[in-house]
Amino acid sequence: MTSYGTATESKISEVVAACERSGRSSIIALAGVPGTGKSFVASIAAQRFTNEPLLVREIQFHQSFSYEEFIEGLRFDGSSGVIVVPGIFLEWNQRAIEDPDRRYVLLIEELTRANLPAVLGELMTYLEHRDRPFVTIYSRQPVRVAKNLTLLATYNPTDRSAIELDSALIRRLRIIGVPPDVNQLSEMLASTGLDNRVIKKLGELFESCRAQFEEQYEDLMPFGHGLFADVRNEIPDLHRLWVERIVHLLRRPLIEPHPFTDVIEKNYPWRDPSYAVPSPMPKKEATTAEPGIDELAPGQADNLQNQG
Structure with a gap:
């Protein structure tokens, strides 16, 4: 099993433990600002929890994601008729029901980007009451949520949709904070061979923001340590990262700069x-001296000696 460093392994273990403890009744949700490694940690934790990558299915919610895609919906068949088609959840849930001796995970990226009450529907209640069936809207068939199926999710707590979550939804989440982490930053960049002086300076950037905005840091930091995952060289990588990404997170047209911008x-x-x-x-200095025999290309030395 691959090891990812002490700090990263600690977070992965925390997620696995939450799946073990509460995966049968709640959605295990990793919350953090962009670039904190939520997706990476969730994916590794899901694979370790199931002991089999093929038992993990990953999807991403978005604004137009619907109940019909997630639970079940209507589709036209080849003869212009209409049939009921199970959505992603019902498909994966059925696989879990048919294979009760193994653990299954449905990993949902960007959980709060969708209209959750509309997408989850009856699942809102029956995730925590798995011994009771619910009846789907279109097929009118009773469905039980498999006891060996865990819903794991990631989201950004500063998204407008996340801020507007009601208490009924929050009560069904087990939220694990994934803040920017200087130790994970060091582990990640040390493996790339980046100079320790540069790694230390990047760590000080995060620590300075934490010191000045202690209460807001974890929720409002505009980026996390993962933003630097592709940095291999101080020059020019860190300048390019500023020009192409960071400055656009801090300063955007027609709105106030991010509160952390000055720091x-x-x-x-x-x-x-x-x-x-x-x-x-540095260029080598030009020389007008004739090359010695030891500096000549192969064959030239023999020619020179023969000419003598």
């Missing part, structure tokens, strides 16, 4: 254009 700009030296291009290699 981040102060602690991110790679904003400066001097970090855009690596320093050129």
